[in-house]
Amino acid sequence: MPEEIVETAEEAIVDTYMLASLWAWPLILLAVAIFVGWAVHALLWRALARMLRRSSWWRQAIGRARSPARLAIILLAVSVAVSASGLPMEFKGAVSRTISVIMIGLIGWTAILLTNLFTDRLMRGHRLETEDGEDNVHGRKVVTQVRVLRRTANILIFIIAAASVLLTFDGVRQYGVSLFASAGVAGLAVGFAARPVLANLIAGVQIALTQPIRLEDVVIVEGEWGWIEEIGATYVVVRIWDWRRMVVPLSYFIEKPFENWTREGTSIIGAVTWHVDYSVPVETLRAKLIEFVEASSLWDGQVAKMHMTDANEKTIVVRGIMSARNSIATWELRCEIREKLIAWLQAEYPQALPRFRAEISRSGAEEYREDLPDGARAPVS
Secondary structure, eight states: OHHHHHHHHHHHHHHHHHHHHHHHHHHHHHHHHHHHHHHHHHHHHHHHHHHTTTOHHHHHHHHHTHHHHHHHHHHHHHHHHHHTTTOOHHHHHHHHHHHHHHHHHHHHHHHHHHHHHHHHHHHTTOOSBOTTSOBOHHHHHHHHHHHHHHHHHHHHHHHHHHHHHHHTSHHHHHHHHHHHHHOSHHHHHHHHHHHHHHHHHHHHHHHHHHOSSOTTOEEEETTEEEEEEEEOSSEEEEEETTSOEEEEETTHHHHSOOEETTSSOSOEEEEEEEEEOTTSOHHHHHHHHHHHHHHOTTEEEEEEEEEEEEEOSSOEEEEEEEEESSHHHHHHHHHHHHHHHHHHHHHHOGGGSOOOOOOOOHHHHHHHHHTSOTTOOOOOO
């Protein structure tokens, strides 16, 4: 019995030694490969930084790509070490496939980083507002175009990278080939399911190129007045005047009508309407309106007029139009002029405010008394 225990222990020791000897050399190769890959990356990046130190673009590009490039070089070194390790083919195949998937992800990551760097440099110097606080239409145009195209490019890069990763698996590749070959119900179902995403992507490209909207444009959407706060890959965020947020699909601004108050510029004309009595001195009212508008700091010096737009059996309707540098200033100017003109009418021409007139005929009152029944009392006139 003790001899059997000794033999079993000896066999276990031999098995452990054989297993350790089988994996020792691959593990050593793996460690050496990681160190060599890290050292090669460090030397290569130092040389590149020295060569490209005069170019800010390339210096920033190699700075953004440094981390994914380090992983890529180390993975290449590990792939070579695994091939020379003498491990079973099944293990080599699994490692090779894993490295391929990671490499595709690193390439996509690097492409997104470089795309963001390129677009950031394009947007540099373009602000939504100038230094004096005025709206910068050209800057909003460039920033909107670059941001929308960047998001679209990032999505396409991600889709291509994800599809490349899936195609590394035989089962997925065979399914894709059969789906493409059949082009039947399954293909139609996939296309129909992807239609909203594709529609919004195409709408994003259209908006970037034609620009019916830009960042900080003043728009009226679904009866709500607000600003374009964010243009995403598939949606637009509209900041309503009362701080609410309306999220609208990108395709909405291609398929449906909406109002854009800052399409060509930020200046806009506002209107104020008053109902006044027929006795009002119209020319004096017109002169006072223009005086108030010209004295306001909100007026941009372009439009200040008054028209009589209507007259009915009770009042006349006058409308004053005035312009300001943007929609907010126009709103404030309208409120200011409305308040000042009403206060001026109350102080100078109170009889010109809207009134109801009535005429009492005495002969009509006498006829009314005669028609009353006996004992009834007529109302006091």
